[in-house]
Amino acid sequence: MAILRLTISNQLAELRRMGFALAEFLDDEGVSKSTAHRVKLVVEELVVNVIQHAFDDGAPHAILLDVRTDPQGVAIMVEDDGKRFDPTIAAAPPLKELLESGKSGGLGVAIIRKVTRELKYERTDNKNRVRAYVENAIRPGPGRNK
C-alpha cells in the first residue's frame, strides 16, 4: 500500500498543486488511467465542495487529503474543520431536475455517489472526514476481448 498525504489551504488556487501531486502519485503507483481519472474527479469534487461551502469566516483553514492505493482500488479521505456536511445523506435532487435547472448545486455529490463504491462520513473533534473508495476498472481478461 502506498500513501499520499497532503495538506492544502482552503483556496481554489491550491487545487493545481493538489492535482499535480495526486497525478504524480497515481502515475507512480501504476494506477490505470481510468481509475486515476475517477479518483481525480472524486477528490476534486470533495475538495472544491469544502473550499466553496465549508467556511464562512474568511480565515485560512487546512484541508487534509489522504489517498491510499491497494490491489483493488484507491481509498480517499478528505478532512476539514468546516461546517458539518455529510455527502452520504446530502440532498441530491434527481439528475434530470438538476440539469434542467441549469445549476450545478448537488451535481458534485451525485457524481461522487455514482463513481465510488463506498462513501462514508464521520464527524469527530469538530472535523468532517469523508472516506470514499474507487474500485479499479475491470480490465478485459484473456479471451474476453477477442
Added chain:
Amino acid sequence: MIELEVLSHDSDVSHVKLKGRLDAVTLRQVDIRFHGETAARKRSTIVDISELDFITSLGIGMLFGCAKSLRRHDAVMVLVGSKGFVDNALRTVGAHEIIPFAANVEDALRVARESRS
C-alpha cells in the same frame, strides 16, 4: 488550462470548441466568454468537446446553464466529439438525456437546424 475557440458564427448556428480542463479553476477563466459566445447569441450552438480532457460538476453546470438559456430562445446546444473520460463523466450524470450528443459536425448541424423548424 482551458481554451475556448470560436470556429464559426453563422446566421443560424454558432460553433465553438473547448480544449483542456473544465474544472473549478479554469471555469472562472472561461465561463463569461463561453456564455457570451453561446447563450448570449441566442442561436443554436455546436460545442466541440473532442479535445476536452477533464470536466467536473462545475463545468457540467456551465454547459447546462447555457443549454437551458438557449432553450428559452428556441435554440439548442449540441455536443460533438464527446469521448473518453469526459464522455463517461457526462453520461454518468445523464447529460445525454438533456443535451443532444452528435457523432460529427454534420449530424450536429442537422440537429441544430431541426430545432428551429
